[in-house]
Amino acid sequence: MTLSSIRTGSSRQSRAKRRNRPPGSGAGPLMAAPGLILLTAFLAIPFIGAVVMSFFRIQLGNPRPPRFVGLEQYARLLFDPDISSTFLRSLANNFAFAIVVVPLQTALALGLAILINRKLRGMTVFRTLFFMPLVFPLALVAVIWRLIFARDENGLLNGFLDAISGGAIGPHDWLGDPATALGAIIVMSIWQSVSFQMIILLGALQSVPPELYEAASIDRAGRWSQFIHVTVPGVRNTLIFVTLLTTIFAFRLFDQVYLLDKSASINIEATQTVMFQVITTGYDQNNIGQGSAMAVVFLIIVALIALIQRRLIRQEGGVE
Amino acid sequence: MPSQHAIAGVPSRWLSASALGLATTLLLAGCAGAADPSARVEEGSGTGTITVWALDGQSAENEAIQKIIDGFEKSNGDIEVDMQFIPADQFTTALQTATDEELPDVVEVDGPLIANFAYLGRIAPLDDWVSKETVANQTEAIKGQNTVDGDLYAVGMMNSGLAMWGNKKLLDAAGVEMPSSAAEAWTADEFSEVLDKLAVLDPDGKPFGLAENNGFSTEYGIYAFAPVLWSAGTPLIKDGRAAGALDSETAIEAVETFTSWRDYTDPDTDGAAFQSGRVALNWMGNWLYPAYKEALGDDLVVGPLPDFGEGAKTGSGTIAWGMGGATKNAAAAGALLDYLMSDEVVQEYTAANGAPPATHSALSGSELYGEGKPLAYLSEQLESACPTEDVLAADCVAVSRPITAGYPVVTAEFGKALAAVWGGADASEALAAAARAIDRDFEDNDDYK
Numbered sequence: 091m092t093l094s095s096i097r098t099g100s101s102r103q104s105r106a107k108r109r110n111r112p113p114g115s116g117a118g119p120l121m122a123a124p125g126l127i128l129l130t131a132f133l134a135i136p137f138i139g140a141v142v143m144s145f146f147r148i149q150l151g152n153p154r155p156p157r158f159v160g161l162e163q164y165a166r167l168l169f170d171p172d173i174s175s176t177f178l179r180s181l182a183n184n185f186a187f188a189i190v191v192v193p194l195q196t197a198l199a200l201g202l203a204i205l206i207n208r209k210l211r212g213m214t215v216f217r218t219l220f221f222m223p224l225v226f227p228l229a230l231v232a233v234i235w236r237l238i239f240a241r242d243e244n245g246l247l248n249g250f251l252d253a254i255s256g257g258a259i260g261p262h263d264w265l266g267d268p269a270t271a272l273g274a275i276i277v278m279s280i281w282q283s284v285s286f287q288m289i290i291l292l293g294a295l296q297s298v299p300p301e302l303y304e305a306a307s308i309d310r311a312g313r314w315s316q317f318i319h320v321t322v323p324g325v326r327n328t329l330i331f332v333t334l335l336t337t338i339f340a341f342r343l344f345d346q347v348y349l350l351d352k353s354a355s356i357n358i359e360a361t362q363t364v365m366f367q368v369i370t371t372g373y374d375q376n377n378i379g380q381g382s383a384m385a386v387v388f389l390i391i392v393a394l395i396a397l398i399q400r401r402l403i404r405q406e407g408g409v410e
Numbered sequence: 411m412p413s414q415h416a417i418a419g420v421p422s423r424w425l426s427a428s429a430l431g432l433a434t435t436l437l438l439a440g441c442a443g444a445a446d447p448s449a450r451v452e453e454g455s456g457t458g459t460i461t462v463w464a465l466d467g468q469s470a471e472n473e474a475i476q477k478i479i480d481g482f483e484k485s486n487g488d489i490e491v492d493m494q495f496i497p498a499d500q501f502t503t504a505l506q507t508a509t510d511e512e513l514p515d516v517v518e519v520d521g522p523l524i525a526n527f528a529y530l531g532r533i534a535p536l537d538d539w540v541s542k543e544t545v546a547n548q549t550e551a552i553k554g555q556n557t558v559d560g561d562l563y564a565v566g567m568m569n570s571g572l573a574m575w576g577n578k579k580l581l582d583a584a585g586v587e588m589p590s591s592a593a594e595a596w597t598a599d600e601f602s603e604v605l606d607k608l609a610v611l612d613p614d615g616k617p618f619g620l621a622e623n624n625g626f627s628t629e630y631g632i633y634a635f636a637p638v639l640w641s642a643g644t645p646l647i648k649d650g651r652a653a654g655a656l657d658s659e660t661a662i663e664a665v666e667t668f669t670s671w672r673d674y675t676d677p678d679t680d681g682a683a684f685q686s687g688r689v690a691l692n693w694m695g696n697w698l699y700p701a702y703k704e705a706l707g708d709d710l711v712v713g714p715l716p717d718f719g720e721g722a723k724t725g726s727g728t729i730a731w732g733m734g735g736a737t738k739n740a741a742a743a744g745a746l747l748d749y750l751m752s753d754e755v756v757q758e759y760t761a762a763n764g765a766p767p768a769t770h771s772a773l774s775g776s777e778l779y780g781e782g783k784p785l786a787y788l789s790e791q792l793e794s795a796c797p798t799e800d801v802l803a804a805d806c807v808a809v810s811r812p813i814t815a816g817y818p819v820v821t822a823e824f825g826k827a828l829a830a831v832w833g834g835a836d837a838s839e840a841l842a843a844a845a846r847a848i849d850r851d852f853e854d855n856d857d858y859k
Contacts, residue, residue: 147854151506153531172846236623240679243614266833353625355677357833358826373503375819377851 137389144383149376156379163383177384180364181391186272187279187363188340195280196333199287204321206288207295217292221285228282232349235278239264265350268360275346275361282346283339287332291325298324330403337399341392344369364388447561447735450510451534454739457488460515460746463505465729466495474762482749489742505532510736515743517734519564521555521727522629522811522821528558529815529858533732535561539744544751552768554797555727555810564730565747567756568765571788571808572634572695572724575702576711580617580690584608588713592791592807595714595722598667605674608690616676619683620693626832631825632811633725634693636799638668640809643720645799646824647812650857652845656824657838664718665828665837672832695725696788699778700764712787714807724791726808728765766792815858819851 144163146156166173206217223231238246241263248261264274298321306316322329344365350356351366364384372381464475472495479491494514496504505517505527519527527533537545544565548556552566576588584607589595596604608617624630636646639656642664648655655661676683684692685705693715694702702710714722731750733743749755756772766789767773774780779789791807798810812820827844831837852858 149530149855150503151530151532153529172843172850237679240677242616242677242679244679245677263833351625351829352628353623355622355626355829355832357830358627359830359835370822375822375851377819377854 137386140382140385140389143379144386146379148378148382150373150378159379163380164387166380167383167387173380176362177364177367177387179359180362180367181388183272183361184341184343184363187276187343188337190276191280191340192333192336194276195284195287195336196329198280199284199332200291200325200329202284202288203291203295204317207292221289223282224285226282228345229349231278231282232346232353235274236265236350236353239274241266265356265361268357271357271360275343275350279343279346287336290332291328294325294328295321333403334396334399337395338392341365341388341395447528447531448534448538450531450736451733451740452738453741454737456739456741456745458739458742459490459492460737460739460742461492461494461734462516462746463494463496463501463514464518465501465520466497468763470762471759474759478750478755478759481755482746485749486745489745491746506530508532513734513736515734515737515739516746517732518729519732520729521564521566522632522817524556524563524730524732525558525813526815526817527732527735528561528563531735533563534735534737534740535563536565536733536744536747537562539733539740540565540747540751541744544748547751547769547771549768549770549773549792549795551726551792551795551797551808551810552730554795555813556730556732558813564732565751566728566730566768567750568728568760568763569726569768569792569808570695570697570728570765571726571792572637572693572715573712573788573791574715575684575692575694575698576713577684577687577690577706578709578711580608580611580687581711584611584690586690588711590711590713590787592714592717592722592794595717598664598716598718601716602667602670604691605671609674612690614676614688616674616688617690618671618674618693619676619678619689619691621681622675622677623679623681625825626829627822627825629821629825631828632821634695635668635828636811636824637715637723637725637809638664638718640723640796640799640802641715641720642718643802645802645812646820647799647814647848650814650852652820652823652848652852655845656848657842657845660719662838662841665831665841667718669831669837696766696785697764699785703784712785714787714791720802721804722791722807723796723802723809724807725811726792726795726797727810730768816848816852816855819848823847 143156145158145160147159148156167177168174202220206213206220240246240248241261243249243252243261245261245264247264251259252261262270264270302320302324303316306320311319342365343363347356347358347361347363347366348369350361351358365388368381368384368388371377371384462479464472466472476493479493483489483491501520502523505513505519508514513532517533519533524533528535545553545562548565549569552569553562556562556564556566574588578588581588586604586607605618609615611617620634621630624634626635632646639646639661642660644655644658644660644664646652646656676689678684678689683689684694684698685701692702715724716722731747733740733747737743751769753769753771753775756767756769757775760767760772760776764778766779766785767776773789776789777783778785780786783789794806795808796802796806797808798813802809811817814820823844827840830840
């Protein structure tokens with residue numbers, strides 16, 4: 091009997107033991123309980139709460155009882171010209187943001203990760219520098235970008251363009267012009283969070299066996315060919331994870347818009363997102379019911395997107 | 411669904427509570443609603459400990475308040491004060507979600523929210539608990555802000571006002587003279603000409619500042635620029651409806667005139683356009699006077715905002731002191747409020763932050779405000795208070811923001827519309843949409859009756 095067969099034998103034994111345990115002994119549910127309790131408390135109940143509240147007219151702290159209005163909040167969301175147009179506009183902004191940001195940011199993160207994955211002296215400094223934007227609080231970042239996007243010639247971006255073009259390019263209102271407002275938010279968001287994806291991808295890159303590259307170069311594969319046939323397959327699962335994560339972050343877009351809106355005249359029509367709408371409706375305008383209805387509809391939309399995405403790109407290995 | 415913002419605005423005990431729990435609490439709290447706004451108030455013994463919630467503001471103000479409260483404890487041996495400073499961004503939510511037991515006895519509230527807090531039962535009328543002298547000593551402008559449905563809900567130590575601040579050197583160079591009283595205010599057309607004249611001499615052609623960096627969709631938007639509509643002769647809300655007021659022809663024209671000045675306006679991203687001499691004229695409130703004075707010295711001149719047809723107007727009103735809606739110690743709370751409004755205290759406090767005192771007696775003793783003093787114009791316009799927007803007239807100047815329980819929606823919608831128009835949207839469409847949203851909210855809530 092070899093060592094491995096002993097192991098197999100014992101594991102077969104223990105499997106048999108497990109099978110022998112009478113069902114309903116409660117161990118499974120007990121083990122799952124902490125997770126389930128937390129999931130229920132922080133995900134299920136708030137969501138059910140949101141669904142319930144979306145049927146009521148509720149104001150925070152109002153001495154009057156919430157009034158049941160049935161599906162009115164949903165009807166308004168779909169048919170009231172004012173509310174539904176804002177909601178659809180926000181949704182469109184969300185999609186526009188995600189469509190640009192998800193591929194761009196993932197590609198950029200991969201590029202950056204490859205760039206800083208070299209064995210060069212002082213690479214730690216570069217890694218730290220690239221990672222820095224993520225460490226800054228967004229409120230601070232918003233202040234800085236406000237200066238960059240300022241609409242007069244004192245704005246950093248306008249000043250820069252003016253300098254390199256020798257005065258040919260006049261000042262532009264980056265945040266106020268509907269054509270560039272969302273683009274400005276996109277640039278700021280990517281700058282701020284690309285390093286997060288970069289760090290994850292860097293981890294994946296470092297786990298690609300160097301032998302594969304050696305083998306590839308023996309086969310006379312060029313740089314590009316190595317990237318396509320070794321690097322990308324090597325980090326495939328991580329790339330999928332990063333894409334999913336970026337998609338979710340993209341739909342959660344809120345802070346950037348909210349902070350810039352509170353501090354400067356930004357074209358809010360062109361930049362508002364559903365999350366922004368939910369929060370401002372619920373808390374700033376004290377209309378919890380309408381905000382809940384928006385949140386519920388939005389959750390359904392995002393859940394659908396996540397499901398479709400899961401269908402389209404399957405991860406290799408792991409638990410199916 | 412919860413965002414950082416939402417969590418930051420909610421007291422910590424709510425963090426663990428579920429949304430469903432919130433709904434249940436609201437349902438239960440709903441049963442406690444009562445017609446008499448003072449029903450939950452008890453006189454108490456007039457001694458013991460009272461709780462006070464104050465806004466966590468500038469450190470100079472906090473220190474001044476702490477010192478004032480210490481002074482009160484010393485002079486009233488029987489009353490102790492349990493003082494809490496609450497950050498500004500959490501204050502409203504904390505007050506909205508507090509149970510009756512948690513509500514403080516004395517509370518600092520922001521002026522425009524008083525009607526909303528009164529409606530929600532968060533604060534109680536004061537008339538029975540503060541002395542007649544205290545009430546009589548309050549200026550009309552601050553009383554206008556603090557009165558809801560005929561009941562006084564708060565008393566104010568200070569007030570605020572907007573003005574046109576000028577850089578005399580730059581104005582003289584362009585041959586422009588700053589009017590010094592509301593009666594002589596530039597008309598909107600004259601003001602456009604003034605800007606034309608100043609723009610010629612200004613290096614970037616933008617001689618005008620209005621603190622665009624404060625944002626228009628914030629509370630600053632309605633505070634600073636509702637005077638545009640008032641001065642044109644229309645309130646924001648008329649007979650409980652925004653339609654016909656906020657979206658009226660008068661309002662649209664005024665807002666269009668106002669936004670036509672955008673070409674002359676410095677974006678003021680750094681908030682120092684006026685101090686650094688980049689602009690010759692600046693639309694701003696009294697609170698920047700110390701900074702302006704330091705930067706410009708004797709070149710600083712001050713005058714009225716432009717007149718859009720029905721007399722120059724200014725916003726007024728600011729943080730005031732009220733009494734918790736369910737206080738069990740109203741007598742002691744009233745004693746503290748009386749103390750807060752005494753000359754000595756008001757003078758000490760307004761000296762700390764440079765605001766115009768909101769009591770007649772302290773105003774006359776002020777070093778900045780009053781006849782012949784540096785900010786005479788500001789006290790003059792506060793003296794001629796309308797004081798609320800439903801009694802606008804050509805010869806009164808200071809107006810309080812709309813006194814309505816639906817204020818959160820009014821301010822949000824007005825700010826949004828103004829920001830949109832300033833950015834290039836059509837004024838009639840933006841204002842009409844804002845009016846529809848406000849009216850829908852009012853209707854949804856039975857006009858907050």
